[in-house]
Amino acid sequence: MTRQLRYGVIGCGRVFQTYHLLCLRNRPEFTVAAACDVDQARARSLFDGTGFDPYVTADLADFFRVGHLDAVSVCTPNDAHVEPVLAALDAGVAVLCEKPLAATPAGTGRLVDAAAGARLAAVNLPYRHHSLLPAFLGALLPGACDLTLTFTTAGQRLWRPATAWYADAARAGGGALLDLGPHAIDLLTTLFGPAQATGCRIERPGGVPGGVEESAEASLRVDRGPVRVLINRASRSLRLDLEARQGDRVVTLDLKRGEVHTGDGVVATARGTRPELAAIELFLDRVAGGDGAVAGFAEAAESQATIHELYALADRSPSLTR
Known part of the structure; x- marks a missing residue:
């Protein structure tokens, strides 16, 4: 049996609930293995009835210690995109970041530089x-x-x-x-x-x-x-x-x-x-081995x-x- 792909989410607010989680629930090849959010109780309740039972933490380093992750969505507030994305790239994990890529031009530049040569780094532009x-x-x-x-x-x-x-x-x-x-x-x-x-x-x-x-x-x-x-x-x-x-x-x-x-x-x-789900679906396709097009960090930065x-x-x- 082919193993399920292990997905992680950083930031379990409205955007993840409305868009990312909806797509993941329709993709049996994925399981949500880890979630990172400042409100751990809310994050745990979010997965009730979904069939997912992720490890939930408020600590970013702890999140990446849960075991191998194939991909993560970063759905934190805009000013909190940079560190989670950098951590995901450093771990060699495919990452889908919500727009805007960062709250400031300087933060955006850091992420573009860090993503150069990354396996898969995309922005949700559907x-x-x-x-x-x-x-x-x-x-x-x-x-x-x-x-x-x-x-x-x-x-x-x-x-x-x-x-x-x-x-x-x-x-x-x-x-x-x-x-x-x-x-x-x-x-x-x-x-x-x-x-x-x-x-x-x-x-x-x-x-x-x-x-x-x-x-x-x-x-x-x-x-x-x-x-x-x-x-x-x-x-x-x-x-x-x-x-x-x-x-x-x-x-x-x-x-x-x-x-x-x-x-x-x-x-x-x-x-x-x-149509608002297209970029997430294509990212999941890529993680699963497909060849769909995604919006890269440099394109989003432009x-x-x-x-x-x-x-x-x-x-x-x-x-x-x-």
């Missing part, structure tokens, strides 16, 4: 893998287009009780732009190549400089033309769509509905899927560099107001 991307590109006419990417969630209201650190600038490293921006920038660069930051405005609580923003409006340029990115994690609607306007023709990639449509109707669909350029531009621009 939308680059969406099956509708070729259909969207195929529906565009040759030449330039004006692009608008809209990403809105209700996370500020729904997730805050479980992730209070999102509002802590020191722990999160930023607000909505650093939270949702990696997905937006990664999607754009997957489709259109490098993106140049040209402008940004962010909404700060009460208009106070230095606060954690809940919305942002960014301007970029890609090879096909200008891009406007609208991000809001205090919205009452859930949207992730990219609109390309070429004269009177509009082509929309709607990842929430799972469709590509033009003024003439829907041209492609991918309904009934969970997107984060663009985001930090946008923050610098925002510091020189008026803030958004509600």
Whole structure:
């Protein structure tokens, strides 16, 4: 009988519960062998009824002493990514880190350097893998287009009780732009190549400089033309769509509905899927011996560099107001 692959998790909060654990429960070739979290009682209760019985500890060194691990997910708050990832890389363990890679550019740089030559080091950036991307590109006419990417969630209201650190600038490293921006920038660069930051405005609580923003409006340029990115994690609607306007023709990639449509109707669909899980599933495939593509640390760092350029531009621009 082939042995089960031993998986570990560092940080057993909402992100692990909602995404990583869901994928692992559907993969019989894996078992969760170890979990590291500051709240050990909560972490233990998380695995009730899952069929997993991991060793639970609050100590990172103890976590890596549990025995051989094949892979780990790092799902800690943003400012606590660096040390767990470095420990996993030092142990020769495949690692999947949540975005952003780190809360600061310096931390991101440390991880990129450490991951050079690693067996498998990936970041959870799922939308680059969406099956509708070729259909969207195929529906565009040759030449330039004006692009608008809209990403809105209700996370500020729904997730805050479980992730209070999102509002802590020191722990999160930023607000909505650093939270949702990696997905937006990664999607754009997957489709259109490098993106140049040209402008940004962010909404700060009460208009106070230095606060954690809940919305942002960014301007970029890609090879096909200008891009406007609208991000809001205090919205009452859930949207992730990219609109390309070429004269009177509009082509929309709607990842929430799972469709590509033009003024003439829907041209492609991918309904009934969970695109937000794609990067985790592909990482598990790789750990299990497959050859699926994953977003590496260097690629994630490029997107984060663009985001930090946008923050610098925002510091020189008026803030958004509600």
